[in-house]
Amino acid sequence: MAPGISNDKKTEDEQSSKENFIHLCNPHLEKMEEDILYHFALGTGTHDFPALFGDVKHGMGIPSISIMLHELIKLLHHAKCSNVTVIRIGTSGGIGLEPGSVVITRQSVDATFKPQFEQVILGKTVIRSTDLDEQLAKELMQCSKEINQFNTVIGNTMCTLDFYEGQGRLDGAICLYTEEEKLRYLKEAFDSGVRNIEMESSVFAAMCNLSGVKAAVVCVTLLNRLKGDQISSSHDILVEYQQRPQRLVGYFIKKRLGKV
Incomplete structure (x- = not known):
């Protein structure tokens, strides 16, 4: 003592x-x-x-990608770039898909399954379209068929403002709903055409639309949210999954350049 x-x-x-x-x-x-x-x-x-104790700072979700896009779009303008195509690649949670499936986004929808991005500007709510380039999505789908290495679908992507409650997860610090309510919500999302969930696509689509930039979103699913919230695949498998959007978009770029 x-x-x-x-x-x-x-x-x-x-x-x-x-x-x-x-x-x-x-x-x-x-x-x-x-x-x-x-x-x-x-x-x-x-x-x-x-x-363990530490200060950890993250850059993820709508605020981070919005800041990046403002400056990227200005950079492209000042550089006098033309016929620009921008593709977001990343990971996501799947709905009704096996882990490792790749989703090419048709529309980015909000948590109520509406194809819109809502933002408050000067104290007023502004709603912007989140449609993505349909022809570009079809072109990417054709590329996936040509490389024929993994399951790929075109579907809607739900973009949320948060990783836990906003996505109906049961593993956050706060969860005041039941597992049954969670599953009912995710099944409603699936029935509306949603095939994956992430946190960037809505503002990405909205800003590219306003700037006249052709855009696509290609994300791999790391799990099927209808079967749980925790990722069960091994590290090596997850690394391979994360390379799938890169391989698809890489093939797409080579094809556009006449290299395949």
């Missing part, structure tokens, strides 16, 4: 410390064998959380 600290004082401090712990409003977490914090690259099964 440290000098000058009584047992009573120590017990009081421990009690105070416990009272200051973060409270998680999600009963589902207690049932999980491991909780993976994907964007921190940490997991309760592989890392000693109490022993």
Whole structure:
């Protein structure tokens, strides 16, 4: 025992410390064998959380890609580029698809399945179209058929403002709905044409539309959200999955340049 600290004082401090712990409003977490914090690259099964402390800053989702696009579009303008095609590639959660499937986005829809991006500008709500270039999507689909290496579909992509509650997940710090409600929502999304979920496509489509840039979104699915929220594939398999959009878009570029 440290000098000058009584047992009573120590017990009081421990009690105070416990009272200051973060409270998680999600009963589902207690049932999980491991909780993976994907964007921190940490997991309760592989890392000693109490022993770790750090400042981690992320760039993801609508705010980050919006900032990047504003400056990229200005760069393209100042460079006097013409006939520009921009393709977003990345990962996503699938709905009704096996992991590793690639989704070419037909329309980006919001969390109510509407093909629109809603933004508040000067205190007023502005709604912008999120349609993507139909011919470009078909061209990418044809490229996938030609390389014939993985399952590829054209479908709607749901773009959310958040990775956890906004996507109906059960593994966030807060979750005040049931698994049955989650599944009902995801099935409604599937029935509306949604095949994957991510967090960038809506503002990407809206800004490219306004700027006259042909655009497409190509994302691989890392899991089927109808079967769970946690990724179960091994690291090596996930690395291979993440290369699929790159291979497809790489083939598309070579074909456009007459290299295949």
